[in-house]
Amino acid sequence: MDIAERLQELAECGTYGELCAEARAYLARNTAEQDEDTAYMVRVRLGETLLALSAEAFDAEGYAEGVRLLMTAYNERGNTGLFELLSSVVYQPNEAALRENYAENCRAFALLRPDAALPDYDHLPVLCFPISNTNAVLFTKEHRRFLMGEREDGWQMLDHALLFSHDDADELTRAAERFSRAVRDARVQECAAQLMDAMQRNDFGTTMQRCAEEYHRLCPEGEEYELFRAEEALARKDMEAALSYGKAAYNKRKMSPHACAVLSRVYQQTGCPDRAMLFMMLSVDRDYLSFPEDPDAMENCIYALKAAFTNAQFAPFITDVVIDSHGVTKKFWIHVCEELPRFSDALPRYRTGLYNPYGVMFIKSKVIDLMNPAMKQYNYPIVDDFVFDIVKADETSEICVMPQGHAEILPLAAKEDKQKISIHAENMDRTMQLSCGEFNFYRVEEPTTFRSASPFLVGEPIALQHSPQRRKFVLNILADGLAWHALRDEAEELMPNLLRFFSAGIIFENNFSASEYTYPSLASIETGLYQHHTQIARPGVPFALDPSIVTLSEQMKHLGYYCTNIQGDGEGIYNGATRGHDRLIVNHWMERTADGVERIIRHLQTFDECDNFLFMHSADTHPYNADISMSAHASVHMPLADVLQPQDRGASVFLKKNPLSQYVNRSEVCAADRQLGYLFDYITTHYDDDEYIVLVYSDHGCSVHARSPYLLSEEQTGAALMVRGAGVPARGCVDELTSTVDIYKILGKLAGYPIDAPYLDGNLPEVLGGQRRAYTVSNSIYPGQTYKICVRTEQHAFHLETTEFTREDGTVSLDSYTYHIHERNDDYREIFDDALARQFLDIVWDYTKSFRR
Numbered sequence: 001m002d003i004a005e006r007l008q009e010l011a012e013c014g015t016y017g018e019l020c021a022e023a024r025a026y027l028a029r030n031t032a033e034q035d036e037d038t039a040y041m042v043r044v045r046l047g048e049t050l051l052a053l054s055a056e057a058f059d060a061e062g063y064a065e066g067v068r069l070l071m072t073a074y075n076e077r078g079n080t081g082l083f084e085l086l087s088s089v090v091y092q093p094n095e096a097a098l099r100e101n102y103a104e105n106c107r108a109f110a111l112l113r114p115d116a117a118l119p120d121y122d123h124l125p126v127l128c129f130p131i132s133n134t135n136a137v138l139f140t141k142e143h144r145r146f147l148m149g150e151r152e153d154g155w156q157m158l159d160h161a162l163l164f165s166h167d168d169a170d171e172l173t174r175a176a177e178r179f180s181r182a183v184r185d186a187r188v189q190e191c192a193a194q195l196m197d198a199m200q201r202n203d204f205g206t207t208m209q210r211c212a213e214e215y216h217r218l219c220p221e222g223e224e225y226e227l228f229r230a231e232e233a234l235a236r237k238d239m240e241a242a243l244s245y246g247k248a249a250y251n252k253r254k255m256s257p258h259a260c261a262v263l264s265r266v267y268q269q270t271g272c273p274d275r276a277m278l279f280m281m282l283s284v285d286r287d288y289l290s291f292p293e294d295p296d297a298m299e300n301c302i303y304a305l306k307a308a309f310t311n312a313q314f315a316p317f318i319t320d321v322v323i324d325s326h327g328v329t330k331k332f333w334i335h336v337c338e339e340l341p342r343f344s345d346a347l348p349r350y351r352t353g354l355y356n357p358y359g360v361m362f363i364k365s366k367v368i369d370l371m372n373p374a375m376k377q378y379n380y381p382i383v384d385d386f387v388f389d390i391v392k393a394d395e396t397s398e399i400c401v402m403p404q405g406h407a408e409i410l411p412l413a414a415k416e417d418k419q420k421i422s423i424h425a426e427n428m429d430r431t432m433q434l435s436c437g438e439f440n441f442y443r444v445e446e447p448t449t450f451r452s453a454s455p456f457l458v459g460e461p462i463a464l465q466h467s468p469q470r471r472k473f474v475l476n477i478l479a480d481g482l483a484w485h486a487l488r489d490e491a492e493e494l495m496p497n498l499l500r501f502f503s504a505g506i507i508f509e510n511n512f513s514a515s516e517y518t519y520p521s522l523a524s525i526e527t528g529l530y531q532h533h534t535q536i537a538r539p540g541v542p543f544a545l546d547p548s549i550v551t552l553s554e555q556m557k558h559l560g561y562y563c564t565n566i567q568g569d570g571e572g573i574y575n576g577a578t579r580g581h582d583r584l585i586v587n588h589w590m591e592r593t594a595d596g597v598e599r600i601i602r603h604l605q606t607f608d609e610c611d612n613f614l615f616m617h618s619a620d621t622h623p624y625n626a627d628i629s630m631s632a633h634a635s636v637h638m639p640l641a642d643v644l645q646p647q648d649r650g651a652s653v654f655l656k657k658n659p660l661s662q663y664v665n666r667s668e669v670c671a672a673d674r675q676l677g678y679l680f681d682y683i684t685t686h687y688d689d690d691e692y693i694v695l696v697y698s699d700h701g702c703s704v705h706a707r708s709p710y711l712l713s714e715e716q717t718g719a720a721l722m723v724r725g726a727g728v729p730a731r732g733c734v735d736e737l738t739s740t741v742d743i744y745k746i747l748g749k750l751a752g753y754p755i756d757a758p759y760l761d762g763n764l765p766e767v768l769g770g771q772r773r774a775y776t777v778s779n780s781i782y783p784g785q786t787y788k789i790c791v792r793t794e795q796h797a798f799h800l801e802t803t804e805f806t807r808e809d810g811t812v813s814l815d816s817y818t819y820h821i822h823e824r825n826d827d828y829r830e831i832f833d834d835a836l837a838r839q840f841l842d843i844v845w846d847y848t849k850s851f852r853r
Contacts, residue, residue, distance in 0.1 A: 154182025485718025
């Protein structure tokens with residue numbers, strides 16, 4: 001029996017409760033599991049049934065649900081009978097009150113905005129359908145559509161308030177402000193379109209000059225003003241002004257192909273072919289490549305192409321460029337001992353080393369020699385779990401280290417295989433044969449000279465001294481994808497060591513990631529900035545964080561710590577997010593907690609005479625798609641039907657809830673906790689609480705545990721955040737809202753670096769002496785996908801999704817969107833409250849002002 005027959009049978013039997021339950025169950029299915037015609041029929045049947053039941057014994061929730069179901073059905077098919085039913089049940093009984101409201105509110109509004117010409121009631125372009133005392137839905141007469149959880153334009157939002165608000169002067173004031181904002185936004189869009197058209201036509205006359213100044217006044221965040229001024233300067237051959245405005249436009253919107261195109265043309269005309277080529281590769285206009293004849297200029301252009309082609313996520317892999325008679329050839333490559341490409345001169349000079357803490361020498365560089373041609377052939381980083389040792393280093397053939405009052409450690413690596421390095425001191429003369437690219441760390445207690453017949457690599461000497469202003473070590477652990485909100489009820493079973501250790505500190509129960517995946521989230525953690533302020537859009541597009549942004553690791557370096565990314569994936573090297581680290585031990589694929597923990601302990605034992613800042617990124621806690629091998633623990637213990645899931649190779653952030661992924665994730669979380677327990681025991685055995693600071697946090701949560709359909713669900717963005725050590729009160733679990741952008745300020749408060757820079761987005765939590773957050777923001781800014789944002793308060797979550805896709809430059813359009821509000825509890829009950837929705841929309845409008853176009 002199909003669902004239509006079943007519902008008919010239940011209706012004839014008068015078992016309406018069962019009818020409603022089965023209808024709701026059908027509508028709760030995924031869209032792919034529903035038939036469009038059947039879903040429409042079920043929606044109408046359920047809506048009419050609920051209205052009939054509410055007429056017998058009024059049930060406000062049932063009535064509201066029925067009305068919304070019928071409104072949705074009307075929007076799908078435009079059934080006149082449904083509209084007449086809704087009009088008779090919802091609109092007509094309230095028409096007199098709506099007319100009275102509108103008349104009173106228009107008189108009050110005229111005092112606030114005398115310039116707004118308001119039509120009389122009968123000529124309004126909308127009708128208002130009150131569903132409850134807190135919620136009404138507008139019906140647009142022109143488009144014959146109910147605006148249910150959809151965008152209302154400026155006039156519609158104003159009409160909504162004038163029709164539905166009653167005796168609320170504050171709400172009218174806010175309505176006037178929102179109307180003014182909508183008018184301003186519309187004018188900004190109009191000016192931007194005119195300016196872009198003017199640039200196409202090379203029209204820089206008086207009218208467009210006035211338009212540019214008006215745009216700049218209304219939207220100082222927008223880059224179109226600077227683009228217009230740069231084009232205008234180019235037209236009159238003022239290269240200095242063109243470059244200044246071009247750089248200003250780029251600084252506002254680093255992912256803008258238009259800004260890159262302007263800079264490319266300016267640099268071309270000012271005799272900087274390498275910079276011109278760099279920005280041309282990132283622009284909308286990729287002209288024919290013309291290389292200079294001068295060998296030095298040619299080398300600079302090739303370097304620029306490497307920087308432009310190299311994916312910024314995958315350090316130390318580069319996209320090498322070869323120019324021959326066939327043109328430009330690109331290849332995936334590792335250059336051992338060579339400097340990594342730098343998109344900006346402000347980035348530090350890192351060299352690619354090969355991590356070999358205690359193993360056979362003279363082998364690893366040969367492995368890379370074998371792998372490079374294979375990577376070129378397959379255009380894929382098939383070195384798999386190879387670990388690299390990325391160090392800030394220069395090359396020299398001789399260096400004299402002169403310790404000043406304390407011993408120093410010199411990082412040193414050969415540039416050639418079996419290279420001989422001579423070491424000379426007053427009473428010592430030695431020669432060592434070293435492996436290519438493998439860094440050694442030598443203790444120097446007296447003036448000592450290191451010399452070779454050919455260049456070798458040296459890092460900055462490490463001063464062996466402690467300071468009472470610092471801690472012996474500060475440790476940040478990023479447990480990638482650890483879904484605290486999804487698993488905290490199982491924490492005693494899955495994460496006993498984390499609970500035990502941080503019960504003597506703080507466990508933030510309501511922490512949420514600002515982004516939904518690692519690349520932008522890591523940058524936000526390291527800068528204290530939301531994604532739109534770091535300017536990351538499409539992952540991997542080459543760019544560098546502005547030098548004025550002081551990263552977390554730079555702050556720790558300024559305090560005098562020896563800064564080491566003891567385990568990581570290299571995603572913050574090319575863009576500068578991790579640029580404060582002296583050394584980064586990286587592997588792009590699998591970062592196991594067991595490896596990281598052992599490295600931490602060995603590092604603390606090795607560099608025990610200096611103060612250390614360590615960052616460990618582990619990925620066992622991250623869910624993976626079918627590109628990762630099957631866990632034997634799962635395949636042995638689970639039924640075969642659960643193990644043989646569809647092999648989804650899509651992005652892990654879109655993985656659906658399934659028993660295999662959940663089982664693997666739980667077991668890996670448990671394994672990671674077991675290794676962390678080993679580390680925590682070592683820490684508590686060897687250090688007092690005032691000698692260290694430890695943070696454990698995650699960059700996002702895990703979609704495979706999601707209980708709601710939203711990308712930015714509680715489980716996907718509910719991230720771990722725990723802290724213990726010097727200056728941390730023993731509060732255990734606290735319920736105040738926090739965000740991953742708060743980590744920067746939390747560590748600053750504890751370690752002692754400044755956290756008062758006005759550009760910072762983070763908040764210092766109340767439990768650490770700051771203020772309690774009113775809300776958190778998570779959003780997904782990914783070109784080619786719809787923009788999504790979730791604003792959470794302690795009670796509610798507001799989810800908004802745009803109709804249009806995010807643009808390549810990271811800007812979004814909020815001209816069309818849908819939204820939902822639900823309670824933040826196990827029921828996920830949807831909330832329909834106009835005032836609450838407007839409050840959340842105000843937050844979204846303010847949050848997106850710099851990248852909303």
